[in-house]
Amino acid sequence: DVKVTQSSRYLVKRTGEKVFLECVQDMDHENMFWYRQDPGLGLRLIYFSYDVKMKEKGDIPEGYSVSREKKERFSLILESASTNQTSMYLCASAPAVGRYEQYFGPGTRLTVT
Amino acid sequence: KQEVTQIPAALSVPEGENLVLNCSFTDSAIYNLQWFRQDPGKGLTSLLLIQSSQREQTSGRLNASLDKSSGRSTLYIAASQPGDSATYLCAVSGTYKYIFGTGTRLKVLA
Numbered sequence: 001d002v003k004v005t006q007s008s009r010y011l012v013k014r015t016g017e018k019v020f021l022e023c024v025q026d027m028d029h030e031n032m033f034w035y036r037q038d039p040g041l042g043l044r045l046i047y048f049s050y051d052v053k054m055k056e057k058g059d060i061p062e063g064y065s066v067s068r069e070k071k072e073r074f075s076l077i078l079e080s081a082s083t084n085q086t087s088m089y090l091c092a093s094a095p096a097v098g099r100y101e102q103y104f105g106p107g108t109r110l111t112v113t
Numbered sequence: 114k115q116e117v118t119q120i121p122a123a124l125s126v127p128e129g130e131n132l133v134l135n136c137s138f139t140d141s142a143i144y145n146l147q148w149f150r151q152d153p154g155k156g157l158t159s160l161l162l163i164q165s166s167q168r169e170q171t172s173g174r175l176n177a178s179l180d181k182s183s184g185r186s187t188l189y190i191a192a193s194q195p196g197d198s199a200t201y202l203c204a205v206s207g208t209y210k211y212i213f214g215t216g217t218r219l220k221v222l223a
Contacts, residue, residue, distance in 0.1 A: 004156075033210075042215035043202070050209075058210065090156055101147050102204070102211060104157040 003027070004105035006091050012111045019078040021108050023091030031094045032074035033102070034058075034066065036087040043090065049074055081112045115140045117205055119214035126193055127222050134188040134217045136203035141181045143205040148177050148188050151200045151216070160201075161188070193221045 007022035023032065033048040035058075045058030047066040055066050063085060067075045074093075078085055091105040116139045126132055136146070145164045149157040161170045161177040163186065169178040176189040186203060202216040 040215065043204075043213040045210055048210060056209070088154075092157075101145070101159050101162040102157075103159065104149075106156040107154070109154065 004091060004093055004103050006089075006105040006108050008108050009106060010109050010111075012113065013078075013081050014113055015082060017078075017081050017112075019081050019110065019112075021076040021078075021089055021091075021110070023074045023076070023093075023105055024072050025074075025093040025103070026072065027093065027095075027103070028071065029093040029095050029103075030071075031096065032068065033092040033094075034064075034074065034076045035090045035092065036060070036085075037090055037107075038087050046076065083112050086110060086112045115143075115205060115207060115212045117203060117212050117214040119201075119203060119217050121217060122215070123218040123220075125220045125222060128193060128195060130193050130221075131189070131191050132193055132219075134190070134201050134219070136186040136188070136214055138184045138186075138205045138212075140207075141184055143181065143207065145206050146177075146179055146186050147204045147206070147211070148175075148186075149202045149204065151202060153200075157202065193219075195221045195223045197221050 004025045034046045035043040037043050049055045049068040065077045089108045092102040094102045118137045147162045148160045163170050163179040174191040179186045200216040200218045204211045204213045
């Protein structure tokens with residue numbers, strides 16, 4: 001079974017802090033994704049990566065950056081956390097973009113105070 | 114721009130009922146459609162994947178159909194149980210990304 005893990009289930013940070021969310025998958029998938037999920041807005045794509053060191057902006061990249069130094073690990077970085085970044089963050093991976101199913105991690109509930 | 118809609122937003126049914134969840138999309142140029150289940154505060158669990166060339170997929174009490182030409186998919190749940198209570202999301206895949214609906218929140222009453 002594919003396993004996608006995220007570094008924290010719950011995280012509380014202060015405004016202005018630099019925040020790192022880590023995601024690791026164990027199935028050698030090429031593609032990894034970061035989403036945020038908010039009530040009434042559904043899942044929105046922040047960034048995705050189709051290979052090591054490659055990244056593409058999603059629909060809402062502002063205020064975020066990503067890093068993919070190894071194939072199995074995809075990090076989401078909030079350079080200076082703000083209260084409007086309080087959300088559920090979900091990481092996913094897939095063997096190839098679009099043609100295969102996505103597998104999701106358990107999510108990180110981030111609260112910025 | 115692809116848009117995915119799920120109606121109804123919420124549904125409450127008594128245990129044992131057969132039910133249908135709907136998903137519609139505006140652009141028929143998709144690679145596949147995936148149905149997920151999400152429990153409160155948790156990640157998404159994949160239920161069924163339908164490739165664009167397929168018409169339906171079945172897993173246990175779940176059956177998903179796809180009609181690309183009309184931009185619609187349905188998830189049929191037979192003999193619903195309280196354990197089926199969750200939010201169900203559909204997602205369609207394009208060339209580079211997946212587009213999600215906002216989900217149907219299902220409650221099955223014992």
